[in-house]
Amino acid sequence: MWGDDQVSTPFYPSATHVLPLTAIRRERRLPWRGEVLISTRQQVEPSDVVARAARPGAYAIIDVAQQLGVPVHRAGKYYLKQPGEFVQQGELLARRKGKLVGGRKITSPVEGRVVAAVGGRIVIEPQSDLFELRALLSGLVTNTTSGLGVTIETAGALIQGVWGTRREGYGSLTMGVEQPDAVLDGERIEVAHHGSILVCGATLDLNLLAKAQEMQVRGLIVGGVPADLREEISQHLLPVIATEGMGRIPISSPIFGLLQANEGHETMLLAPAPGRPWVDRPEIIIPLPASTLPAPPPRPGTELTAGHKVRIIRAPRRGSVGIVKEMYDESRIVDNGIRYPGADVVLETGEVVFVPFVNLDVVG
DSSP states (O other): OOOTTBOOSOOOOEEEOEEEEEEEEEEEEOSSOOEEOOOTTOEEOTTOEEEEEEOOOOOEEEEHHHHHTOOGGGGGGGBSOOTTOEEOTTOEEEEEOOSSTTOEEEEOSSSEEEEEEETTEEEEEEOOOEEEEEOOSOEEEEEEETTTEEEEEEEEEEEEOSEEOSEEEEEEEEESOSSTTOBOOGGGOOGGGTTEEEEEESOOOHHHHHHHHHTTOOEEEEEEEOGGGHHHHHHSSSOEEEEEEESSOOOOHHHHHHHHHTTTSEEEEEEOOTTOTTTSOOEEEEEOOOSSOOOOOOOSOOOOOTTOEEEEOSTTSTTOEEEEEEEEEEEEEOTTSOEEEEEEEEETTSOEEEEEGGGEEEEO
């Protein structure tokens, strides 16, 4: 029974998707316009290239008139290359013969194509590297956007993280630890972990990160990352997702259990840039077979009620998971001496604790 001070004002907490099987639809987009290579209704695998584009580079502008010491209107007579022609790095662009040995010469600083030769200057567009966008997901292409990318739909497990690096990867899911509060020793990473998405436990250090890169691990999943190493971890090529936040935090039990249940399955890490954890959150996606496409994830903005599974997101019980038993409007004093409205939560240990609403995150 709820007391007389039961909650009358709805509370809409943050929510974290931890779903064993759901419909997943993700857009894969080029960073700039290019060419889409895949058609709708086509099945793709993670390594398939779905679109590509030439990586734009800064134009090289060579001031021929200045370097040859001639008036702008006379510079054109010394050009050796015209718009539309391709040049190699070091190839002659212009030359002015003189009494000095060889006269004055100008060579191309880059390999590319001459796009303009006017006003005493030659402009070269550098030859661009080709950027290839891979599907990263196994699934069905449901939509294409000309010159930009595709939308891929699949069924599978979905786990939202709290923090991620600006990297993506896929590989076979491997449990590096047996308990969510354990920490994988970097020296235990070996050749057998090559190509895997490795679950490392409560946290990581730079030694583990370096060893994982050396053994060509394709991604790391941890509970938390050390705040003082956040920037350095972000600069590594290896994708990293923290499921709980900053610090040494055990991976919450619903997430750890779902990862354990899917060990060996192909797993994708979609880890957007840090800084927007509740808008563009990093994701762990595990495609799974399904006879029919399951329901999509619930929309955010669900009112908190008794019976919801929640995770505590701040100390002193950060990372603990439980079930909401009773909710209150009347503020209560918590450990920091401040009054908050909140709820009684039955933890997995059976202990009942009062938790402020602002410290709760719905999991499921």
